[in-house]
Amino acid sequence: MKRKLSDFKTLTDLVADPLFIESVTGRIALIKKQRLKRQAPKKGYNYKKDWVDMLRANGNLTPTYFISNIGAIWAKDSKLSRNQRDLIQSVCEECLRAIVEYEPIAKPSAEVEKELV
Helix, strand or coil: CCEEHHHCCCHHHHHCCHHHHHHHHHHHHHHHHHHHCCCCCCCCCCCCCCHHHHHHHHCCCCHHHHHHHHHHHHCCCCCCCHHHHHHHHHHHHHHHHHHEECCCCCCCCHHHHHHHC
16 A cells, blocks of 8 residues: 655654565565576676675665665765665665655646746
């Protein structure tokens, strides 16, 4: 069941939501599974390491790490590198879109439209 964004009063409420946590957990599990299924490189070649590989090597490719950092990232107060922020933000925003119902912006009235023209 999708929720409305207005149901969450603060970022903390959103990050603590069980559906959001479940969605992030599932997405990270999918990323790990995709990395394990990746073909071996040709003999004499190696894959170029990216931030997913680096987070996995450091033990930070976990839902706890992502959820504990996303609040600071959305508040523009994170001390992580840009690449780590981009990865965490893209995963968490994808999960947010999956659990939150789209709420269209109300159409402006005819008077407001005349003022805009």
